[in-house]
Amino acid sequence: MSARATLRQAEPVRYSRIWSIAGERGSETVTNDDIAGPIDSSDEWIRQRTGIVTRRRATGDVDVLDLAEAAARKALDTAGLTGADVDAVILSTITYFHQTPSGAAILAERIGATPAAAYDISAACAGYAYGIGQADALVRSGAARHVLVIGAEKLSDVIDPTDRSISFLLGDGAGAAVVGPSDTPGIGPTVWGSDGAKAQAIRQTHSLAELANDPSLGMPTLRQDGPSVFKWASFQMAPIAAKAMAEAGVEPDDIQVFVPHQANMRIIDQMVKQLRLPETVVVGRDIVDTGNTSAASIPLATERLLAEGAARPGDLALQIGFGAGLVYAAQVVVLP
Amino acid sequence: MAYTSQEILEGLAEIVAEETGLPTDAVAPEKSFTDDLDIDSLSMMTIVTHAEDKFDVRIPDDDVKNLTTVGDAVTYIEGAQA
Numbered sequence: 001m002s003a004r005a006t007l008r009q010a011e012p013v014r015y016s017r018i019w020s021i022a023g024e025r026g027s028e029t030v031t032n033d034d035i036a037g038p039i040d041s042s043d044e045w046i047r048q049r050t051g052i053v054t055r056r057r058a059t060g061d062v063d064v065l066d067l068a069e070a071a072a073r074k075a076l077d078t079a080g081l082t083g084a085d086v087d088a089v090i091l092s093t094i095t096y097f098h099q100t101p102s103g104a105a106i107l108a109e110r111i112g113a114t115p116a117a118a119y120d121i122s123a124a125c126a127g128y129a130y131g132i133g134q135a136d137a138l139v140r141s142g143a144a145r146h147v148l149v150i151g152a153e154k155l156s157d158v159i160d161p162t163d164r165s166i167s168f169l170l171g172d173g174a175g176a177a178v179v180g181p182s183d184t185p186g187i188g189p190t191v192w193g194s195d196g197a198k199a200q201a202i203r204q205t206h207s208l209a210e211l212a213n214d215p216s217l218g219m220p221t222l223r224q225d226g227p228s229v230f231k232w233a234s235f236q237m238a239p240i241a242a243k244a245m246a247e248a249g250v251e252p253d254d255i256q257v258f259v260p261h262q263a264n265m266r267i268i269d270q271m272v273k274q275l276r277l278p279e280t281v282v283v284g285r286d287i288v289d290t291g292n293t294s295a296a297s298i299p300l301a302t303e304r305l306l307a308e309g310a311a312r313p314g315d316l317a318l319q320i321g322f323g324a325g326l327v328y329a330a331q332v333v334v335l336p
Numbered sequence: 337m338a339y340t341s342q343e344i345l346e347g348l349a350e351i352v353a354e355e356t357g358l359p360t361d362a363v364a365p366e367k368s369f370t371d372d373l374d375i376d377s378l379s380m381m382t383i384v385t386h387a388e389d390k391f392d393v394r395i396p397d398d399d400v401k402n403l404t405t406v407g408d409a410v411t412y413i414e415g416a417q418a
Contacts, residue, residue: 226377227378
């Protein structure tokens with residue numbers, strides 16, 4: 001009997017970094033007055049409660065993959081790459097309404113990335129940070145050289161205008177990042193997790209199977225237990241963000257930028273307070289005029305800070321996503 | 337060591353004052369959190385979290401809506417102490 005052959009495994013790469021970040025927002029600006037009527041609310045109440053002044057929403061002829069494609073193309077351009085350079089496409093979305101095939105496979109084809117590996121992930125508002133964690137692992141393991149991570153949502157497809165719990169927060173958009181190899185450390189360890197015991201805190205009104213049995217239900221829309229989610233996000237997620245800094249070997253004083261998921265300004269403010277970040281830290285507050293765009297919110301807020309010059313390439317940014325699941329992920333990254 | 341109801345009231349008043357900017361003596365047992373102290377449901381959760389830490393008790397989210405007045409909260413915390 002001949003000796004068994006020895007496998008060769010992929011050669012690991014020492015470091016990874018984010019090469020580029022780009023975004024695409026829905027083209028329409030929706031004011032608080034536009035949506036206050038059906039929820040018996042007011043511009044003042046929505047601002048005080050959420051910090052949102054306007055939110056961006058896409059028109060009816062634009063779907064979530066259109067938003068994702070626009071962001072992905074910009075991210076590739078900025079990185080100086082084409083679709084042919086991409087080895088893996090990870091799309092995080094909750095508003096692509098096919099169980100199969102994945103949106104990522106179609107997106108990969110649209111941007112000329114075929115035959116890149118492509119798959120969707122379901123991590124709601126933590127999806128971008130989950131995706132960056134996976135891309136970092138894929139690049140450093142040698143499984144992929146360039147990974148495109150996209151968080152894209154057309155949340156206006158899952159809102160109920162009469163819902164007072166979450167619909168009025170939501171906007172449409174996509175953010176994309178290219179992750180690739182690096183000569184220096186560019187993505188700190190991802191601190192991530194889930195808590196399915198709180199699965200009902202942010203939820204759909206009903207499943208698609210229930211809709212099939214009772215078409216009168218209509219498409220499911222989102223609901224949340226706002227105060228409970230506020231408490232969880234504000235006080236249990238700050239320690240997760242702190243852990244991401246500790247695992248990356250940095251202190252709050254070393255951070256230049258903080259980009260939490262743009263869920264609600266009150267959560268952002270409370271997290272900043274809990275983390276005791278220095279006043280010099282630039283905080284992403286894109287929610288004011290973009291609204292809550294779930295998986296797209298962190299890259300949209302980040303690309304805006306970079307575009308406006310409030311954040312600079314090379315800055316250390318602490319980012320944390322958290323949302324339905326409940327799920328969460330945080331890491332410290334070097335901005336491109 | 338269990339806190340007395342007076343100690344809980346005083347501690348709670350400090351927490352509410354910190355969150356709202358109200359003077360501590362405005363936080364009296366008969367005051368309604370929403371109607372008298374103008375505390376919304378998100379600020380209430382912040383107050384509850386700080387009270388849990390300060391008095392080493394757990395106040396489940398579902399119970400918070402039953403805490404209408406400051407006195408309700410004092411009574412709840414007093415009963416929830418180990």
